[in-house]
Amino acid sequence: MPETFENTLRADERLPRMPPPAAMVIFGASGDLTARKLVPALYDLADRRLLPPEFAVVGISRTRMSHDEFRSRMRESVGEFRSGKVRDDVWGSFARGLYYLPLDSRDPAAYDELRRFLAKLDREHHTGGNRVFYMATAPTLFPVIVERLEAAGMNEGEGGGFARVVVEKPFGRDLASARELNQKITHHFREDQVYRIDHYLGKETVQNILALRFSNALFEPVWNGRFVDHVQITVAESLGVGERGAFYEEAGALRDIVQNHMMQLLCLTAMEPPVSFDAESVREEKVKVLRAVRRISEEEVNALAVRGQYASGWVWDREVPGYRSEPKVAGDSPTETFAALKLFVDNWRWAGVPFYVRTGKRLAKGATEIAIQFRPAPHTPFAGDATGGLEPNVLVIRVQPDEGISFKIGSKVPGSRFRVRSVNMDLPYGAAFLEERPDAYERLLLDLMLGDATLFIRADEAERSWEILEPVMRVWEREEPEFPNYAAGTWGPEAADELIRRDGRRWRRP
Amino acid sequence: MRGVEGIERELARMRLRSDGLYDLRASVLNLLVVADEGLAGEVSEVISRLSGNHPSRSIILITDSGAPESRLDVQISTMCNVPGPEGRHVCSEQITLHIEGEPARHPESFADPLLLPDLPAVMWCPGEISLDAPGFRRLAGMADRLILDSATAGDCGRAMRKMAGFVDEPGMPHLGDLQWTALLPWRSFIAALFDPPERAPALRELRRVRIEHRPGGLCRALLLAGWLASALGLHPESRKRSGDAREYDLSGGVRLELEQLGSDAAPPRVLIESAGASFEVSVGRLRIREGSSVTERAVRLEAPGTGDLLGEELTFFGRDGAYEAALKVAAEL
Numbered sequence: 001m002p003e004t005f006e007n008t009l010r011a012d013e014r015l016p017r018m019p020p021p022a023a024m025v026i027f028g029a030s031g032d033l034t035a036r037k038l039v040p041a042l043y044d045l046a047d048r049r050l051l052p053p054e055f056a057v058v059g060i061s062r063t064r065m066s067h068d069e070f071r072s073r074m075r076e077s078v079g080e081f082r083s084g085k086v087r088d089d090v091w092g093s094f095a096r097g098l099y100y101l102p103l104d105s106r107d108p109a110a111y112d113e114l115r116r117f118l119a120k121l122d123r124e125h126h127t128g129g130n131r132v133f134y135m136a137t138a139p140t141l142f143p144v145i146v147e148r149l150e151a152a153g154m155n156e157g158e159g160g161g162f163a164r165v166v167v168e169k170p171f172g173r174d175l176a177s178a179r180e181l182n183q184k185i186t187h188h189f190r191e192d193q194v195y196r197i198d199h200y201l202g203k204e205t206v207q208n209i210l211a212l213r214f215s216n217a218l219f220e221p222v223w224n225g226r227f228v229d230h231v232q233i234t235v236a237e238s239l240g241v242g243e244r245g246a247f248y249e250e251a252g253a254l255r256d257i258v259q260n261h262m263m264q265l266l267c268l269t270a271m272e273p274p275v276s277f278d279a280e281s282v283r284e285e286k287v288k289v290l291r292a293v294r295r296i297s298e299e300e301v302n303a304l305a306v307r308g309q310y311a312s313g314w315v316w317d318r319e320v321p322g323y324r325s326e327p328k329v330a331g332d333s334p335t336e337t338f339a340a341l342k343l344f345v346d347n348w349r350w351a352g353v354p355f356y357v358r359t360g361k362r363l364a365k366g367a368t369e370i371a372i373q374f375r376p377a378p379h380t381p382f383a384g385d386a387t388g389g390l391e392p393n394v395l396v397i398r399v400q401p402d403e404g405i406s407f408k409i410g411s412k413v414p415g416s417r418f419r420v421r422s423v424n425m426d427l428p429y430g431a432a433f434l435e436e437r438p439d440a441y442e443r444l445l446l447d448l449m450l451g452d453a454t455l456f457i458r459a460d461e462a463e464r465s466w467e468i469l470e471p472v473m474r475v476w477e478r479e480e481p482e483f484p485n486y487a488a489g490t491w492g493p494e495a496a497d498e499l500i501r502r503d504g505r506r507w508r509r510p
Numbered sequence: 511m512r513g514v515e516g517i518e519r520e521l522a523r524m525r526l527r528s529d530g531l532y533d534l535r536a537s538v539l540n541l542l543v544v545a546d547e548g549l550a551g552e553v554s555e556v557i558s559r560l561s562g563n564h565p566s567r568s569i570i571l572i573t574d575s576g577a578p579e580s581r582l583d584v585q586i587s588t589m590c591n592v593p594g595p596e597g598r599h600v601c602s603e604q605i606t607l608h609i610e611g612e613p614a615r616h617p618e619s620f621a622d623p624l625l626l627p628d629l630p631a632v633m634w635c636p637g638e639i640s641l642d643a644p645g646f647r648r649l650a651g652m653a654d655r656l657i658l659d660s661a662t663a664g665d666c667g668r669a670m671r672k673m674a675g676f677v678d679e680p681g682m683p684h685l686g687d688l689q690w691t692a693l694l695p696w697r698s699f700i701a702a703l704f705d706p707p708e709r710a711p712a713l714r715e716l717r718r719v720r721i722e723h724r725p726g727g728l729c730r731a732l733l734l735a736g737w738l739a740s741a742l743g744l745h746p747e748s749r750k751r752s753g754d755a756r757e758y759d760l761s762g763g764v765r766l767e768l769e770q771l772g773s774d775a776a777p778p779r780v781l782i783e784s785a786g787a788s789f790e791v792s793v794g795r796l797r798i799r800e801g802s803s804v805t806e807r808a809v810r811l812e813a814p815g816t817g818d819l820l821g822e823e824l825t826f827f828g829r830d831g832a833y834e835a836a837l838k839v840a841a842e843l
C-alpha cells in the first residue's frame with residue numbers, strides 16, 4: 001500500500017469536513033443508546049452527505065440477530081427517534097454498510113471473529129484499516145473489551161490505519177474508580193486514542209460560550225476579578241427523575257450534573273484564551289482551571305456545599321410527587337436532587353471571585369445560564385436619589401432555552417431630572433438563525449472520526465473534576481441528610497439561599 | 511416614498527409592536543440584488559425563504575434604463591420569524607426599488623445609502639448581466655462578493671472567459687457562481703471516492719474523463735471538468751468539436767469528453783477511467799469497476815434549488831481558490 005498519497009481533489013476548502021473511510025464497531029448494539037442516539041445520528045450524517053462513501057458499522061451484543069434483522073431494527077429506531085422522514089435511498093445506501101455479529105464481549109474468541117470480519121470489510125468496503133470502537137455498553141465491560149481488543153491485536157488500526165475507543169459517561173463514580181478505569185483503558189490504548197464523550201460539549205449552545213468569549217474583544221478585558229464581583233452558574237430542570245429512578249438513585253445531582261456538565265461550564269467560563277482551537281490547547285486550558293479550583297476540606301463542606309431533595313409540590317399547573325415517591329426510588333432515599341457549591345478559582349484572573357454553582361431537579365423552571373455579576377461603578381457622579389433603581393451590570397449567557405445574552409445597563413430615565421435606572425437588554429442571538437442545529441451526537445461522532453478530540457474529555461479532566469468533589473461526597477455519605485428539604489417547583493432548599501446570603505449576595509432568578 | 515431617512519423610519523415603524531416594544535432586527539449581511547422586472551417575483555420568493563437562516567437586509571434593485579421616463583418606486587417589507595418556544599420575533603428587511611429611465615443608469619447611488627454599516631455586502635445577479643457595463647461595475651465595487659449564475663448566459667464559453675478575467679481585476683469583489691455551488695455534492699462525493707489509499711493509482715493513471723450533461727448544463731459540466739483538471743494538475747492541449755460533443759486532449763495523456771444528452775430526462779453522468787478501474791457517478795447511482803469486481807449502489811446527488819444554492823453561497827466569505835482555479839481551466843476549454 002502506498003504510504004504517501006495525497007488526494008488532491010480534497011484541496012478545496014469548501015468541501016464539507018468528511019472523515020476518512022472507517023469501520024465503527026458498536027459494543028452494545030442491541031441497547032438503548034445505540035437505538036436512540038448512535039444510529040439515528042449516523043443516519044443524519046449520511047443524510048447530510050457527511051459520511052464517507054466507504055463506511056461500515058458493525059454492531060455487537062449477545063442477542064441473536066442476523067444482519068438483516070439488525071438493519072430492520074435500526075430502521076425502526078431511526079424512524080422513531082428522530083424527527084423527519086427517513087429517506088429510502090439514504091437508508092438504503094447507509095444500511096448497505098450496517099452489520100451485526102451476535103457475540104459475547106467477554107469471550108476472547110469473539111475478537112478473532114471480529115478481526116476477520118473487519119479484514120473482510122477492509123476488502124469489500126475499502127474501510128482502509130481504520131477502526132472506531134464505541135463502548136455503548138455497561139461500564140463494567142469497558143476494561144474487559146479494551147483488554148481483549150489489545151490481545152487480539154486490534155489496539156492499532158490495520159496496515160497503518162487508526163484505532164480509536166469511545167468511552168461513554170459515567171467516567172467512574174468517584175476519583176478512585178475514575179483513575180482505575182483510565183488506567184485500565186490506557187494500559188491497552190494510548191490516551192490520544194481514547195475519546196471520552198460527554199454529549200453536553202457537542203451542543204452548539206455550549207460551544208457558543210467559547211465563540212462569545214474569544215471572538216469578541218469587548219468582554220475579555222473585564223473578564224476578571226478586578227471587574228467581576230462574582231459568577232453564578234445555574235443548571236435548573238423543572239422535570240423530576242421520571243423513569244430514571246433506578247439510575248438516579250446510584251447517581252444524584254453531584255454525579256449526574258455537577259461532576260461533568262457544571263464543571264464544563266465552569267471551565268468554559270473561567271479558562272484563559274487557548275492559543276488555538278485544537279484538542280491539546282483547549283483541554284490544557286480547561287484542566288488549568290480545574291487545577292486552580294481551591295480544595296474544599298471536609299471541615300468546610302457544610303459551609304461551602306448544600307444538598308437538597310424535593311418533596312411534592314406544584315410545578316406549573318400540576319401537583320407532582322416528592323422524589324421518594326417516584327418509581328424505583330427508595331422510600332427513605334438519601335440521594336440528593338439538588339446541589340449548590342461555592343467555589344474559588346485561585347489564579348491571577350479570578351483570585352477572590354466566588355463562583356456559586358447550583359443544579360437541581362423539579363425547580364421552578366428549566367434554565368441553564370452563566371451570570372457574570374460586575375462590581376458597581378467605582379463612583380457615581382449623580383446625586384444619591386438619582387440612582388435609586390440602579391444596580392451593577394450583569395452579563396448573562398443563557399445556554400437554554402432561548403440561547404442568547406442579556407445585559408443589564410444603567411440608562412437615563414426620560415424627563416427633565418437626571419435619574420438613572422437599570423434596563424435589561426436582551427439579545428437572543430440564537431434566534432437570529434432558524435437553521436436546525438445538528439444533534440450533539442452527530443457533531444461528536446463526526447469529530448471523532450476526523451480525529452478531533454477538542455470536544456472530548458481528557459483523562460486528567462475527568463479525574464480532577466472528581467477530585468474537587470471528593471470531600472463533598474465523603475461528608476455527604478457520612479452524614480445523614482434531612483430530606484426532603486425543598487418543595488417541587490421552588491428554587492431549592494433554604495440552606496442554598498443562606499449559602500450566598502451570608503456573603504451579602506443573592507441568587508438570580510433565571 | 512421619501513428618501514433614505516423615510517425608508518429607515520418606516521422600517522423601524524414596521525418592527526414596532528402593539529405593546530410599544532420593537533421586534534429585534536437581526537442581520538448578518540447586506541444582500542444586494544440586481545434584476546430586471548421579469549425576475550422580480552422569483553427573487554422576492556427566494557429571499558423570503560432565506561431570511562430564517564441568513565437574516566439580512568435585502569436591497570433589490572429592479573432596473574430598466576431603457577424606459578422613456580424617469581421613475582422611482584419603493585416597496586419595503588419586514589419578515590419576522592418566530593423561532594423558539596417563547597416566540598420572540600426576529601425580523602429581516604427587504605427594500606425593493608423599481609428604477610426606470612435615467613436614474614437606472616446609476617443604481618449605486620440608491621444602494622450605497624441603504625447598505626447597513628459594518629456588515630458584508632453580497633451582490634447577487636439572478637439573470638444574465640454584462641460584466642463590462644459601467645453602472646454594473648460601480649455597483650459591484652461596493653460588494654464583498656458577487657454571485658452570478660453562469661447558466662443564464664447565452665454563450666457559456668464566453669461567460670467563462672469573461673468571468674475568469676473578472677476574477678483577477680483589482681477593486682472587484684470575489685466571485686461566486688451558482689453553477690459551481692450546484693457541484694458541491696458532486697465534488698465532495700467524487701473527492702471522497704478517492705480517499706482510500708488503494709485507489710491512488712486510479713487518479714495517477716487516469717486515462718479518460720467523460721461528462722454527460724443536460725441541454726442547459728454546459729457551464730456546470732465545464733466547471734466540473736475544470737475542477738478535475740485543475741485539482742489533478744492537468745491542462746488542455748488540443749480540442750475537437752462536433753455538434754454537441756467536445757473532445758480534448760489533456761496533459762498527461764488524459765482524454766476529456768463533454769457530451770450533451772438528448773433530453774432533460776436522462777441523468778447527468780461522470781465517468782472517470784484509469785487503466786485498472788472505472789468510476790461512474792450519476793445523479794442516482796454509483797458504479798465502480800476495480801479489476802474484475804463491479805459494485806453498484808444508490809447515491810443522492812440531485813441539484814438543490816436556487817434558494818438553497820444561494821443560501822450555501824451566503825455562508826462563504828472571501829476568495830474561493832478552488833473555484834477560481836477551475837474557472838480558469840474551464841475558460842480554456
Ligand SMILES: NC(=O)c1ccc[n+]([C@@H]2O[C@H](COP(=O)([O-])OP(=O)(O)OC[C@H]3O[C@@H](n4cnc5c(N)ncnc54)[C@H](OP(=O)(O)O)[C@@H]3O)[C@@H](O)[C@H]2O)c1
Nearest residue numbers: 028029030031032033061062063104105136137139168169
Ligand atoms: N442510554 C442513554 O441515553 C445513555 C446516555 C449517556 C450515556 N450512556 C451510557 O452508554 C452505555 C450504554 O447505555 P444503554 O442505556 O444503551 O444500556 P443498555 O440499553 O442496557 O445496553 C447495554 C448493551 O450492552 C449489551 N451487553 C451487555 N452485556 C454484554 C456482553 N457480555 N457482551 C456483549 N454485549 C453485552 C447488551 O446487549 P445484550 O443483552 O444483547 O448482550 C446491550 O446491547 C452506558 O455506559 C451508559 O452509561 C447511555
